[in-house]
Amino acid sequence: MGPVAELRGVGQGYGRREVILDLDLDVRPGVLGLLGPNGAGKTTLLRTLATVVPPTRGTVWICGVPVESQRDAQRARRHIGYLPQHFGFYPGFTVHDFVRYCAWLRGLPDSAADAATHEAIAFVDLSDRSRAKMKSLSGGMIRRCGIASAIVGRPRLVLLDEPTVGLDPAQRLEFRSVVRKLRDSGTGVVLSTHLVEDVAAVCDDIAVMANGRLIWQGDPDSLAAAAHPTSDGDTPLERGYMSLLAGLRVSA
Amino acid sequence: MRHVLRIELRRSPLRWLLPLLIALDLAMLFGRSTWWIGVWPEASAAAQLPAFFFGILLGGGAAWTAGRVHRAGTTEQLAAAMQPRWRIELPVWLSSLIFGLIAYVPGVALAFIVSAPDAGPGFLWPSYLLLGACLITLSVSIGHLAGKLWQSRFIPPIAVAVCLFGQVMVPPIRFYVLSGHVQAEVSPSALITRFTLTLLLTAMALTLPPRQVVRDAGWRLNTAPIRGIAAAMLFSGLATVVTAGPLLVARPAPADPLCSDESPRVCVWPENRKYLGTIDAMVARLVALPNGVLKLPDTFYERGLRDASVPEAGSDFQILAGPVSVPFFLSSAVTARTVPDCEVPQDVEQQFSHEVFRLDAYLQVRTFGNAAALGEGGGPPGVDIKEIVQVIHLPESGQADWIKDRLTAIRQIGANCHG
Numbered sequence: 001m002g003p004v005a006e007l008r009g010v011g012q013g014y015g016r017r018e019v020i021l022d023l024d025l026d027v028r029p030g031v032l033g034l035l036g037p038n039g040a041g042k043t044t045l046l047r048t049l050a051t052v053v054p055p056t057r058g059t060v061w062i063c064g065v066p067v068e069s070q071r072d073a074q075r076a077r078r079h080i081g082y083l084p085q086h087f088g089f090y091p092g093f094t095v096h097d098f099v100r101y102c103a104w105l106r107g108l109p110d111s112a113a114d115a116a117t118h119e120a121i122a123f124v125d126l127s128d129r130s131r132a133k134m135k136s137l138s139g140g141m142i143r144r145c146g147i148a149s150a151i152v153g154r155p156r157l158v159l160l161d162e163p164t165v166g167l168d169p170a171q172r173l174e175f176r177s178v179v180r181k182l183r184d185s186g187t188g189v190v191l192s193t194h195l196v197e198d199v200a201a202v203c204d205d206i207a208v209m210a211n212g213r214l215i216w217q218g219d220p221d222s223l224a225a226a227a228h229p230t231s232d233g234d235t236p237l238e239r240g241y242m243s244l245l246a247g248l249r250v251s252a
Numbered sequence: 253m254r255h256v257l258r259i260e261l262r263r264s265p266l267r268w269l270l271p272l273l274i275a276l277d278l279a280m281l282f283g284r285s286t287w288w289i290g291v292w293p294e295a296s297a298a299a300q301l302p303a304f305f306f307g308i309l310l311g312g313g314a315a316w317t318a319g320r321v322h323r324a325g326t327t328e329q330l331a332a333a334m335q336p337r338w339r340i341e342l343p344v345w346l347s348s349l350i351f352g353l354i355a356y357v358p359g360v361a362l363a364f365i366v367s368a369p370d371a372g373p374g375f376l377w378p379s380y381l382l383l384g385a386c387l388i389t390l391s392v393s394i395g396h397l398a399g400k401l402w403q404s405r406f407i408p409p410i411a412v413a414v415c416l417f418g419q420v421m422v423p424p425i426r427f428y429v430l431s432g433h434v435q436a437e438v439s440p441s442a443l444i445t446r447f448t449l450t451l452l453l454t455a456m457a458l459t460l461p462p463r464q465v466v467r468d469a470g471w472r473l474n475t476a477p478i479r480g481i482a483a484a485m486l487f488s489g490l491a492t493v494v495t496a497g498p499l500l501v502a503r504p505a506p507a508d509p510l511c512s513d514e515s516p517r518v519c520v521w522p523e524n525r526k527y528l529g530t531i532d533a534m535v536a537r538l539v540a541l542p543n544g545v546l547k548l549p550d551t552f553y554e555r556g557l558r559d560a561s562v563p564e565a566g567s568d569f570q571i572l573a574g575p576v577s578v579p580f581f582l583s584s585a586v587t588a589r590t591v592p593d594c595e596v597p598q599d600v601e602q603q604f605s606h607e608v609f610r611l612d613a614y615l616q617v618r619t620f621g622n623a624a625a626l627g628e629g630g631g632p633p634g635v636d637i638k639e640i641v642q643v644i645h646l647p648e649s650g651q652a653d654w655i656k657d658r659l660t661a662i663r664q665i666g667a668n669c670h671g
Contacts, residue, residue: 047328050332051332052328052331052332074334074336075334077332077333077334078334080332082328082329082332084328084329084332086325086328087325087329088321088324088325088326088327088328088329089324089326090263090320090324090326091324092263092265093259093263097259097262097263100255100256100259101256101259102329104253104255104256104335105329105330105333105334105335105340106333106334107333107334107335110254110255113255114255149329
């Protein structure tokens with residue numbers, strides 16, 4: 001199956017500050033874990049993939065269509081589900097109202113939006129709370145509701161930016177099961193995170209970013225195999241990741 | 253979009269404000285006065301005016317509603333939406349507008365219900381009702397725009413209050429009228445320019461991106477021209493409203509005014525039909541004085557029925573805030589005909605004017621039937637109002653003698669009196 005998103009020679013910056021440099025990346029069905037230290041450019045990459053900001057250089061393709069104008073971007077957004085790092089919600093809305101609202105934002109017609117809303121809420125196991133107000137939900141439920149809002153209408157590309165921040169261990173396990181279900185449904189998921197164990201649990205592919213560049217890409221086993229015996233970390237994957245960053249510091 | 257609009261209506265904070273808006277609407281309608289009841293243009297203007305008062309509150313609510321994007325932090329999600337900006341804003345704006353119109357309708361309906369029995373065939377005047385609806389729309393759009401532009405919780409409602417209350421200070425850009433006297437009507441061009449300005453502000457409220465989005469730039473790399481164009485258009489719109497002229501303009505006199513069958517006749521504008529009997533009774537009290545001591549015109553006209561160039565048109569009566577103003581005009585018209593035209597030496601000028609005042613005040617009390625015609629004010633120094641009021645308790649012949657005494661005194665004080 002072909003990539004749901006492609007980036008070729010993409011650069012991104014704010015003013016004179018370059019945040020992403022000459023980046024090539026394919027996002028295929030499955031879960032791509034995006035790892036990197038703070039300031040690596042992960043959030044900017046997700047915002048670029050979400051077409052919120054246009055690249056300053058290079059081209060982004062979504063579902064095989066190049067995104068070169070705002071009109072292209074708006075068409076592409078039909079296929080993109082995006083859960084930003086700072087996920088906002090309206091506390092007075094019920095779960096159903098909020099997801100239904102997001103279905104409308106995605107451009108789903110009224111005839112399809114209700115069914116898609118129920119499906120998305122069921123997907124994240126919130127059907128029994130669909131009439132509850134957002135302000136009454138726990139942090140984990142709000143995150144699940146956020147995922148429901150991102151996947152409503154079955155977008156082909158789902159972008160999750162630091163979705164497990166602030167969740168307790170049980171909530172993180174729930175979250176992982178939702179992402180696995182997404183993976184099994186054939187959706188292309190990009191999961192940006194600091195937490196290597198989340199990546200280990202759900203990702204098929206890993207991309208490591210640092211200083212705006214893609215410094216490594218491969219499967220979790222390859223990253224674990226790249227671990228240096230003296231590197232910091234409690235698991236092979238963590239040691240592999242830390243080895244990459246340490247190598248970067250040495251070369252710098 | 254209907255489904256989303258229903259969600260917005262169910263979740264809007266304005267739903268909690270609605271009872272207050274309705275209460276304010278009815279309080280401003282019936283709490284200020286009730287003399288407008290039974291006269292279609294006056295009732296229409298009265299139904300329109302509360303929109304100014306609750307519009308300020310409504311605008312604040314609209315600002316709060318539009319500002320939820322900042323408070324909830326959903327700008328990023330909205331920036332990633334497939335729907336264009338204006339379509340995202342539209343249901344939010346529309347829900348605020350619907351709450352405003354819902355608050356407006358009870359006042360309009362009640363103004364119609366209480367007026368219909370006395371006002372005769374007809375209906376509230378649409379131009380006034382449209383003016384009120386225009387002001388409600390303007391309030392919502394200003395509120396929506398302010399809520400988007402300022403992230404603060406408090407600045408937008410304050411900005412809305414300043415904008416809407418500010419029109420009190422600048423009459424040429426007012427979106428309301430205080431009363432709807434029958435001689436006037438809402439100028440179509442003034443109404444159209446106000447609607448145009450409102451539409452312009454609405455378009456800005458729906459399409460201008462929030463500040464957060466402007467900072468992020470996104471695909472809209474250069475927003476400065478958009479804002480510059482918006483400001484220029486707004487300025488042009490305001491200038492057009494100012495140059496469109498006054499909001500109320502004179503109506504042409506009706507071809508068939510409503511006149512009584514008595515002599516002297518009383519003629520009023522057809523819309524003031526409910527006052528014809530009352531004013532006729534006032535005139536009848538003057539006629540009832542024996543011996544023809546007063547000189548009455550053949551017909552008492554309401555202001556505006558006769559061309560202003562007619563010499564006596566200046567003393568035609570006006571119905572201002574009900575019939576209480578009429579005795580003043582009637583007595584002035586009668587005094588002008590009855591009091592002889594004299595040359596008054598400077599040293600007795602005050603004495604002369606006191607006598608004329610006494611006669612005029614008596615006529616007002618006589619016409620109205622009680623001292624309420626004189627209001628709260630007293631007379632000039634040296635004139636005892638109570639004594640004048642007591643005159644109407646004398647027998648009719650005694651009152652006629654009192655008038656004759658006043659006229660005799662006037663002739664004695666003045667010189668070379670005629671008539």
